[in-house]
Amino acid sequence: MDPRVRDHxxxxxxxSVSIEKGDRVEILAPTVAExxxxxxxxxxxxxxxxxxxxxxxxxAKRAFLRSCDADDIDLPDHSLAALEETDVVIIIxxxxxTAETSDVPTEKVAAQARAHAPIQQERxxxxxxxxxxxxxxxxxxxxxxxxxxxEFVYGAVNKDWDQQRKHQQQMVEILDSxxxxxxxxxxxxxxxxxxxxxxxVNDYGEKNLPGGEVFTAPVPDSVEGEVLFDKxxxxxxxxxxxxWLEFEDGEVVDFSAEKNEEVLxxxxxxxxxxxxxxxxGIGMNRDIDRFTxxxxxxxxxxxxxxxxxxxxxxxxxxxxxxxxxxxTHIDMIVDMSEDSFIEVDGEIVQRNGTFRFEDGFEG
Amino acid sequence: MDPRVRDHxxxxxxxSVSIEKGDRVEILAPTVAExxxxxxxxxxxxxxxxxxxxxxxxxAKRAFLRSCDADDIDLPDHSLAALEETDVVIIIxxxxxTAETSDVPTEKVAAQARAHAPIQQERxxxxxxxxxxxxxxxxxxxxxxxxxxxEFVYGAVNKDWDQQRKHQQQMVEILDSxxxxxxxxxxxxxxxxxxxxxxxVNDYGEKNLPGGEVFTAPVPDSVEGEVLFDKxxxxxxxxxxxxWLEFEDGEVVDFSAEKNEEVLxxxxxxxxxxxxxxxxGIGMNRDIDRFTxxxxxxxxxxxxxxxxxxxxxxxxxxxxxxxxxxxTHIDMIVDMSEDSFIEVDGEIVQRNGTFRFEDGFEG
Numbered sequence: 267m268d269p270r271v272r273d274h275x276x277x278x279x280x281x282s283v284s285i286e287k288g289d290r291v292e293i294l295a296p297t298v299a300e301x302x303x304x305x306x307x308x309x310x311x312x313x314x315x316x317x318x319x320x321x322x323x324x325x326a327k328r329a330f331l332r333s334c335d336a337d338d339i340d341l342p343d344h345s346l347a348a349l350e351e352t353d354v355v356i357i358i359x360x361x362x363x364t365a366e367t368s369d370v371p372t373e374k375v376a377a378q379a380r381a382h383a384p385i386q387q388e389r390x391x392x393x394x395x396x397x398x399x400x401x402x403x404x405x406x407x408x409x410x411x412x413x414x415x416x417e418f419v420y421g422a423v424n425k426d427w428d429q430q431r432k433h434q435q436q437m438v439e440i441l442d443s444x445x446x447x448x449x450x451x452x453x454x455x456x457x458x459x460x461x462x463x464x465x466x467v468n469d470y471g472e473k474n475l476p477g478g479e480v481f482t483a484p485v486p487d488s489v490e491g492e493v494l495f496d497k498x499x500x501x502x503x504x505x506x507x508x509x510w511l512e513f514e515d516g517e518v519v520d521f522s523a524e525k526n527e528e529v530l531x532x533x534x535x536x537x538x539x540x541x542x543x544x545x546x547g548i549g550m551n552r553d554i555d556r557f558t559x560x561x562x563x564x565x566x567x568x569x570x571x572x573x574x575x576x577x578x579x580x581x582x583x584x585x586x587x588x589x590x591x592x593x594t595h596i597d598m599i600v601d602m603s604e605d606s607f608i609e610v611d612g613e614i615v616q617r618n619g620t621f622r623f624e625d626g627f628e629g
Numbered sequence: 630m631d632p633r634v635r636d637h638x639x640x641x642x643x644x645s646v647s648i649e650k651g652d653r654v655e656i657l658a659p660t661v662a663e664x665x666x667x668x669x670x671x672x673x674x675x676x677x678x679x680x681x682x683x684x685x686x687x688x689a690k691r692a693f694l695r696s697c698d699a700d701d702i703d704l705p706d707h708s709l710a711a712l713e714e715t716d717v718v719i720i721i722x723x724x725x726x727t728a729e730t731s732d733v734p735t736e737k738v739a740a741q742a743r744a745h746a747p748i749q750q751e752r753x754x755x756x757x758x759x760x761x762x763x764x765x766x767x768x769x770x771x772x773x774x775x776x777x778x779x780e781f782v783y784g785a786v787n788k789d790w791d792q793q794r795k796h797q798q799q800m801v802e803i804l805d806s807x808x809x810x811x812x813x814x815x816x817x818x819x820x821x822x823x824x825x826x827x828x829x830v831n832d833y834g835e836k837n838l839p840g841g842e843v844f845t846a847p848v849p850d851s852v853e854g855e856v857l858f859d860k861x862x863x864x865x866x867x868x869x870x871x872x873w874l875e876f877e878d879g880e881v882v883d884f885s886a887e888k889n890e891e892v893l894x895x896x897x898x899x900x901x902x903x904x905x906x907x908x909x910g911i912g913m914n915r916d917i918d919r920f921t922x923x924x925x926x927x928x929x930x931x932x933x934x935x936x937x938x939x940x941x942x943x944x945x946x947x948x949x950x951x952x953x954x955x956x957t958h959i960d961m962i963v964d965m966s967e968d969s970f971i972e973v974d975g976e977i978v979q980r981n982g983t984f985r986f987e988d989g990f991e992g
Binding site: 287305316351 | 672
């Protein structure tokens with residue numbers, strides 16, 4: 267077995283979810299990631315914990331959703347019953363074909379997501395992590411050879427997370443005490459928002475592996491200006507390019523996209539909250555140095571920020587502060603590597619991707 | 630997908646476990662059998678039932694058992710909780726390497742079997758089936774090419790089970806009203822036993838797929854004579870050849886084997902019931918025409934009978950009849966194709982593999 271797979275299992279077990287003796291651990295893995303499941307079983311054995319292994323099969327999901335009657339889609343209560351007795355959930359992504367469910371009617375996908383919502387909710391109350399196995403389909407989506415993609419994934423995942431946490435903490439402290447944040451990139455993005463009273467979270471590889479971002483919630487009504495997301499948005503198999511949004515009083519008042527604009531319109535029309543921002547995130551994982559069409563990685567890329575329309579993450583909104591509600595949460599990315607800066611309360615804290623606490627910063 | 634896989638899924642769903650709308654179905658499948666899981670998901674979708682998919686991974690099992698402390702092996706109660714809310718269990722076997730757990734200490738395998746006993750017991754109370762996917766490792770064990778092994782497996786599995794049931798019912802009726810059964814083969818096997826008061830079960834592909842045997846329980850104290858099992862016994866990776874047992878008053882009083890005799894001794898020493906017979910089975914699936922070192926198939930082979938030392942199957946022992954108890958149940962096979970006969974209450978019912986209700990029978 268590739269020794270990097272064992273390293274990955276060690277990061278998951280010891281860092282992300284801290285498996286302890288007696289823990290009941292559920293692993294969800296696609297067949298292509300069996301190696302990582304094996305390495306995790308080895309770690310779980312060492313820990314004196316109790317594993318179970320579910321197979322994630324997009325092919326099976328497709329077969330089921332195509333053959334079933336939409337009205338029959340229901341909660342698999344045996345899966346929920348298992349989860350209720352589970353302490354730790356490890357979700358492994360990895361595809362031999364990322365388009366495997368591309369010919370499933372979207373309304374059935376949505377119906378299943380609604381029916382499975384109690385499972386999703388129960389899972390979020392556990393110690394959980396979502397991570398990636400470097401499979402051929404993901405490599406293809408990233409336009410990389412499988413071997414180069416393996417290098418990329420393990421570089422982003424198997425790292426010193428304590429050092430990363432400390433690095434990111436510098437940005438957490440800046441944002442946590444901030445009132446106003448301004449994002450400027452070229453002449454296409456100039457957006458201001460208040461983060462006053464909100465909490466900034468340091469993501470250092472616990473629930474997401476790789477981690478590598480800090481994120482907070484904008485005050486919903488405070489967002490003003492325009493933003494061009496120059497990294498594409500992948501949504502239900504469609505690539506939406508150059509999404510442009512204009513905000514007034516926190517709300518999207520105008521929008522456009524160069525390709526698949528109707529997909530963007532669909533997102534914004536989900537509900538009222540889908541036209542407001544729920545997240546401001548700043549990518550800080552410098553081992554993620556390219557865009558791979560995989561949000562688990564893309565949103566943590568160095569030299570980028572991301573904004574999500576839709577639901578705010580509860581951790582970032584203290585009791586008593588306004589929380590943007592929505593059925594959706596869609597992240598989109600702005601490249602900050604050139605002709606860009608982040609300003610906090612009038613002071614520039616990042617220019618062209620370099621933070622003020624990093625070497626080479628030019629205020 | 631190989632159309633025979635879809636046929637197999639149809640036999641499982643429609644015949645073996647009769648999946649109905651709303652059923653909560655758990656599938657256990659090795660990665661190599663993902664095709665069959667996909668075909669089953671398609672059927673389950675058509676039925677309006679609710680699937681879940683667990684990955685059977687001998688590699689993960691090995692990694693866990695080698696790394697864990699034997700004292701920490703415990704019941705995974707999250708797996709049991711799922712099962713308690715499950716209606717149907719489909720267990721798919723299939724190995725790329727049938728020796729995958731050969732370097733796991735046997736005492737840990739035994740400790741896990743004991744810890745998992747409540748899961749096993751709960752499963753037996755459901756509608757369940759155990760079946761086979763024709764994987765390369767199983768083909769190798771059978772000394773067959775993978776393609777020839779596929780032919781063999783699908784020939785035995787995808788058949789007209791109603792016709793098979795009727796064929797077997799003729800033998801059920803003979804045994805059900807019988808008192809004494811005598812098995813003679815060459816000059817090495819001459820065994821008599823009473824089956825008086827016991828019930829004969831017709832196995833036509835429900836809990837086992839392939840099915841294809843009829844079986845009953847000998848009255849424990851009634852077995853007299855000697856038997857040479859001329860098909861090898863595979864036990865914990867060891868092949869035990871030419872097992873010979875001598876019975877008096879139902880008990881093994883002498884035994885030998887040509888290879889790995891100590892493994893046989895270990896079986897017989899399990900407990901008191903392990904020295905008595907728990908089952909007499911008669912193989913009647915004529916599409917199983919060769920020995921493949923896989924009991925799911927071997928015991929149903931035409932022209933064979935099998936006897937199990939150890940625990941009797943409860944279905945075969947009516948209330949009030951003596952039930953042989955044991956922690957073990959080990960089947961062993963006698964070739965009846967030449968110089969052999971089965972006698973029931975003094976009448977020959979099978980000679981050289983041909984039943985008296987078949988063409989070519991020579992009483």
